[in-house]
Amino acid sequence: MEEEIDNRKINNSFLRDHNYATEADIISTVEFNSTGELLATGDKGGRVVVFQREQESKNQPHRRGEYNVYSTFQSHEPEFDYLKSLEIEEKINKIRWLPQQNAAYFLLSTNDKTVKLWKISERDKRPEGYNLKDEDGRIRDPSTITSLRVPVLRPMDLMVEATPRRVFSNGHTYHINSISVNSDYETYMSTDDLRINLWHLEITNRSFNIVDIKPTNMEELTEVITAAEFHPHQCNTFVYSSSKGSIRLCDMRSAALCDNHSKFFEEPEDPSNRSFFSEIISSISDVKFSHSGRYLMTRDYLTVKVWDLNMESKPLETYQVHDYLRSKLCSLYENDCIFDKFECVWNGSDSVIMTGSYNNFFRMFDRNTKRDVTLEASRENSKPRAILKPRKVCVGGKRRKDEISVDSLDFSKKILHTTWHPSENIIAVAATNNLYIFQDKVN
Amino acid sequence: MDVSAEAKRVMVQALSKLYSSRSQRGGLRLHRSLLLTLVMKSARDIYHSARAACESQELQESQELQGKAAEPPSDPPPPLEKPQQQEEQEEASMEEEVSSPEVSLEVPQRCTQPELDQENRSPARADRHSRKRRGKTATEPDFLPCKRAKMDTGEVLRILQDASLRSNAAGNCARGTDTLPSANTHMPRTVATC
Numbered sequence: 001m002e003e004e005i006d007n008r009k010i011n012n013s014f015l016r017d018h019n020y021a022t023e024a025d026i027i028s029t030v031e032f033n034s035t036g037e038l039l040a041t042g043d044k045g046g047r048v049v050v051f052q053r054e055q056e057s058k059n060q061p062h063r064r065g066e067y068n069v070y071s072t073f074q075s076h077e078p079e080f081d082y083l084k085s086l087e088i089e090e091k092i093n094k095i096r097w098l099p100q101q102n103a104a105y106f107l108l109s110t111n112d113k114t115v116k117l118w119k120i121s122e123r124d125k126r127p128e129g130y131n132l133k134d135e136d137g138r139i140r141d142p143s144t145i146t147s148l149r150v151p152v153l154r155p156m157d158l159m160v161e162a163t164p165r166r167v168f169s170n171g172h173t174y175h176i177n178s179i180s181v182n183s184d185y186e187t188y189m190s191t192d193d194l195r196i197n198l199w200h201l202e203i204t205n206r207s208f209n210i211v212d213i214k215p216t217n218m219e220e221l222t223e224v225i226t227a228a229e230f231h232p233h234q235c236n237t238f239v240y241s242s243s244k245g246s247i248r249l250c251d252m253r254s255a256a257l258c259d260n261h262s263k264f265f266e267e268p269e270d271p272s273n274r275s276f277f278s279e280i281i282s283s284i285s286d287v288k289f290s291h292s293g294r295y296l297m298t299r300d301y302l303t304v305k306v307w308d309l310n311m312e313s314k315p316l317e318t319y320q321v322h323d324y325l326r327s328k329l330c331s332l333y334e335n336d337c338i339f340d341k342f343e344c345v346w347n348g349s350d351s352v353i354m355t356g357s358y359n360n361f362f363r364m365f366d367r368n369t370k371r372d373v374t375l376e377a378s379r380e381n382s383k384p385r386a387i388l389k390p391r392k393v394c395v396g397g398k399r400r401k402d403e404i405s406v407d408s409l410d411f412s413k414k415i416l417h418t419t420w421h422p423s424e425n426i427i428a429v430a431a432t433n434n435l436y437i438f439q440d441k442v443n
Numbered sequence: 444m445d446v447s448a449e450a451k452r453v454m455v456q457a458l459s460k461l462y463s464s465r466s467q468r469g470g471l472r473l474h475r476s477l478l479l480t481l482v483m484k485s486a487r488d489i490y491h492s493a494r495a496a497c498e499s500q501e502l503q504e505s506q507e508l509q510g511k512a513a514e515p516p517s518d519p520p521p522p523l524e525k526p527q528q529q530e531e532q533e534e535a536s537m538e539e540e541v542s543s544p545e546v547s548l549e550v551p552q553r554c555t556q557p558e559l560d561q562e563n564r565s566p567a568r569a570d571r572h573s574r575k576r577r578g579k580t581a582t583e584p585d586f587l588p589c590k591r592a593k594m595d596t597g598e599v600l601r602i603l604q605d606a607s608l609r610s611n612a613a614g615n616c617a618r619g620t621d622t623l624p625s626a627n628t629h630m631p632r633t634v635a636t637c
Contacts, residue, residue, distance in 0.1 A: 084470075086469075086470040087468055087469060087470070088469065088470075089468055089469035091469075112469060112470075174473055175469070175470075175472065175473070193473040193474055194473070221477060222477075223477075224473055224474045224477055226474065243474055243477060243478065276449070276450070276453050276482055276485060276486055276489070277482065279478060279481045279482065279485070280478045280481075280482060283474075283478065330449075330453075333453070333456070333482075334456060336460070339475055339478065
């Protein structure tokens with residue numbers, strides 16, 4: 001698969017003249033909205049930056065719409081829980097867009113404890129000609145007013161403002177790892193390690209617990225919830241994945257509390273692959289429904305699996321992301337990389353899946369042709385408008401010219417967060433504090 | 444001794460990661476702590492199985508030597524026979540489970556000479572009922588860092604429990620039964636953290 005690079009390599013750091021990356025600028029989530037017109041990123045510093053695709057101009061038809069910064073706002077601030085003596089990080093864990101229903105845009109953003117609904121709206125007119133105050137806003141002396149006038153709306157420079165419309169707090173004891181908007185566009189769910197809560201978008205002081213896997217005795221804890229998502233069309237269905245490598249599908253119509261699953265997806269472990277770290281690498285880090293709603297995709301440390309909702313016993317397809325790391329698990333455990341949580345994403349037609357890896361590599365798998373490609377997101381290796389060159393990792397023995405050996409991989413450069421435009425071949429890839437947007441070649 | 448050395452290393456690292464995650468910003472991460480606890484448990488089990496297999500191997504060897512030196516080999520005394528068989532079974536089942544390159548278990552497992560292995564043994568059993576403070580050299584294997592304060596299982600449990608209570612239901616401090624999965628009493632008593 002060939003890709004042309006758009007020249008957007010947007011550095012999120014506002015300290016542009018510094019070479020180092022401040023930790024607050026590390027991107028922690030990326031998400032296109034439902035039309036692909038907007039792209040939101042959240043970072044460790046609690047900020048959200050929204051990019052908008054510029055309208056394609058007739059003058060330059062070969063130049064596809066590029067993404068420019070549309071709005072930046074501070075979504076979450078660091079907080080302190082005095083009761084438990086715990087600091088609550090402001091890092092944005094997830095952003096999910098609501099479908100657009102009017103001129104304004106709405107998104108949900110969450111940190112470890114609190115979900116917020118933000119409204120992003122444009123203002124391009126302002127009223128002028130007030131009677132009681134002048135243009136600077138100063139109150140006019142009433143004695144100087146001799147006539148009445150009607151204020152009129154005059155055009156002004158476009159201003160994009162973000163306002164928090166709802167704050168959904170105090171719903172979670174443990175750390176929130178996912179949020180998912182329901183297809184009914186009225187409710188959404190938020191998921192922490194042990195519980196899933198259902199909220200109504202209008203109501204902030206109440207939520208319903210729909211899944212609770214907390215054991216009475218915490219000593220018996222054997223698994224936690226790692227991700228959850230609503231079905232794209234069926235508003236009663238959702239799935240959640242666990243640290244044990246299983247996925248449960250639940251139907252909210254069957255019971256108020258969905259502790260009992262309707263379907264249970266798990267692949268039996270291959271005993272020949274057993275090691276100290278089997279439990280860690282089988283933990284699912286992300287789960288995503290296909291756009292069609294027919295398939296599920298899960299990501300664990302070394303593989304991506306596609307499941308058919310009608311078959312619980314084993315996945316339909318398994319793709320090796322970086323199997324050369326299987327013999328390096330001990331080192332990856334020592335440097336904590338084994339705990340990294342990679343996300344995975346479908347393309348608009350569900351024919352290609354994508355996920356990240358190390359050394360700023362990301363992988364795409366074509367489900368139809370069974371071909372896969374490894375690409376790299378880096379400034380050095382890519383020039384504007386150049387086609388991304390496929391990369392290859394050499395596993396052992398002779399290293400060819402363009403290959404990179406496993407031991408040369410930079411494990412500090414990891415691509416955990418990626419997103420794919422809902423209908424076009426445009427992807428956004430977060431590499432630490434840099435955002436890369438790649439577009440498909442234009443013919 | 445690859446297996447038990449590997450297991451030791453994994454255990455020590457798990458403990459140090461658990462300990463350092465206490466001071467992490469944002470509080471204890473339940474998922475990570477759970478994974479570390481599971482790794483520690485499986486490493487501990489493998490370590491003990493390896494040690495037990497090693498000991499039974501030694502025992503067998505020494506008996507063979509004795510048998511050869513004295514008479515044509517007679518059956519080993521009955522009390523020893525059963526544990527030996529058990530060890531062998533454990534070893535066999537462990538082999539099935541653990542066969543990745545990192546955890547290479549060769550049969551028969553050859554132990555290092557018993558004299559050198561003194562340091563890797565669990566605390567001398569004769570000491571168990573003694574109330575005297577044990578000397579450092581007798582109880583502390585030199586593979587573990589000795590500069591920091593020692594943490595025994597009770598301490599580990601307490602830390603895990605503290606952390607779980609902190610991240611537990613708001614305000615209900617009376618929920619004393621809540622602890623994270625504990626490393627139970629089989630943990631070697633001289634494990635320390637970095």
